Amino acid sequence: MRRQEYKQISRKRSGKRLTIKISLLVALIAFTFVVGYGVFLQKKATDAAKRAYEALGDRAKSELRDEAVEPLKDNVSILFIGVDDSDKRKDSGNARSDALLVATLNNKEKTVKLLSIPRDSYVYVPSRGRQDKITHAHAFGGTKGTIDAVEGFLDIPIDYYVKMNFNAFIEVVDALGGIKAEVPYDRVELDENDRRTIELKKGLQHLDGKHALALARTRKLDSDVERGKRQQMILQAIMNKAFSVQSITKYGDVIDAIGDNMKTNMTYNEMKSFLEYAKGGMPEVTAINLDGTDDMTTGIYYWMLDEEELENVKFELQTHLELSPYSRTLTDKGVEINDQNESADESVYTDE
Numbered sequence: 001m002r003r004q005e006y007k008q009i010s011r012k013r014s015g016k017r018l019t020i021k022i023s024l025l026v027a028l029i030a031f032t033f034v035v036g037y038g039v040f041l042q043k044k045a046t047d048a049a050k051r052a053y054e055a056l057g058d059r060a061k062s063e064l065r066d067e068a069v070e071p072l073k074d075n076v077s078i079l080f081i082g083v084d085d086s087d088k089r090k091d092s093g094n095a096r097s098d099a100l101l102v103a104t105l106n107n108k109e110k111t112v113k114l115l116s117i118p119r120d121s122y123v124y125v126p127s128r129g130r131q132d133k134i135t136h137a138h139a140f141g142g143t144k145g146t147i148d149a150v151e152g153f154l155d156i157p158i159d160y161y162v163k164m165n166f167n168a169f170i171e172v173v174d175a176l177g178g179i180k181a182e183v184p185y186d187r188v189e190l191d192e193n194d195r196r197t198i199e200l201k202k203g204l205q206h207l208d209g210k211h212a213l214a215l216a217r218t219r220k221l222d223s224d225v226e227r228g229k230r231q232q233m234i235l236q237a238i239m240n241k242a243f244s245v246q247s248i249t250k251y252g253d254v255i256d257a258i259g260d261n262m263k264t265n266m267t268y269n270e271m272k273s274f275l276e277y278a279k280g281g282m283p284e285v286t287a288i289n290l291d292g293t294d295d296m297t298t299g300i301y302y303w304m305l306d307e308e309e310l311e312n313v314k315f316e317l318q319t320h321l322e323l324s325p326y327s328r329t330l331t332d333k334g335v336e337i338n339d340q341n342e343s344a345d346e347s348v349y350t351d352e
Helices: 003-052 087-092 136-154 166-175 209-217 224-242 245-259 268-278 307-320
Strands: 076-084 096-106 111-116 122-125 130-133 160-165 179-183 187-190 196-200 203-207 262-264 284-289 292-295 302-305
Touching: 003 245, 003 262, 003 268, 076 136, 076 166, 096 136, 096 224, 096 307, 111 224, 111 307, 122 136, 122 302, 130 136, 136 160, 136 307, 160 166, 166 209, 166 245, 179 209, 179 224, 187 209, 196 209, 203 209, 209 224, 224 284, 284 307, 302 307
Parallel strands: 076 160, 111 284
Antiparallel strands: 076 096, 096 111, 122 130, 160 262, 179 203, 187 196, 292 302
16 A cells, blocks of 8 residues: 555544544533533422422311322322412402412323313302302412312312412513414503503414413403413413423523422422423313303302303313212311302402
């Protein structure tokens, strides 16, 4: 072999070795970054989960459960509570739940049923000792009062709760880079501080956090039921965005957003368990709504639930949780229901 040809071959081999070394170095750097970012996120998430954790006194489990559930093996339910705790509401001492959604999760099927509860639904509110709007359950009984009211009229155990204020909602959506949602009409809406600064435009829109919140709250041009459907749509849009590959680098900002603006009785390990539902992609989510009729016979607006449809919804959720339908009633628990539409204390609630 000629000396010149040997040198050329040698240079080619050296070039290949250099390319391999560079590729390995890049792969090592990428791997280190991914692992480091993962460790960083885990530490960040662990700290945020500790700040967010809030047990419900000595309530280790729902009274409708024989034993505490484990998300990795049991079917469970989660109550999402959106709280209107703006300065205006804090000053009046009447923080209400502005959004209530119940999710039941079937572990075998990896499916989710998502029920929206209209905030003016007329149900028995234990913290008030009488029938009232379910939104008032939080104003008078806090998180536990809301859970008690939901368990009471749906006849299902509420295993976990997630309570977020408006700031958390806005910051989470912004951290994800916004969401796409269908806006039903043109309207100038209230912002998180109850000022009319948000302009919604009809059609499929890319919304930042403030506009997504306004869309979730608007109801004046249709109804609470339609608002519930929008809240379900928005929650699904957030889930889709959160589980997308493009959002991986945004998780740190999402964790920051919820860390100081969310409360839950889920531990960090329990939160991680729910990632099993997304391993094969987004789980199948079925939206459910509560039919009813408007009622102003007392001079106060209520959403009167259709009893037959309510029974169907209760059966659907119980079946999804693989529970035997409950035969108990509130009177079985020794609770005397006062059906009178007392108007006392209602004057403090002026709905916008």
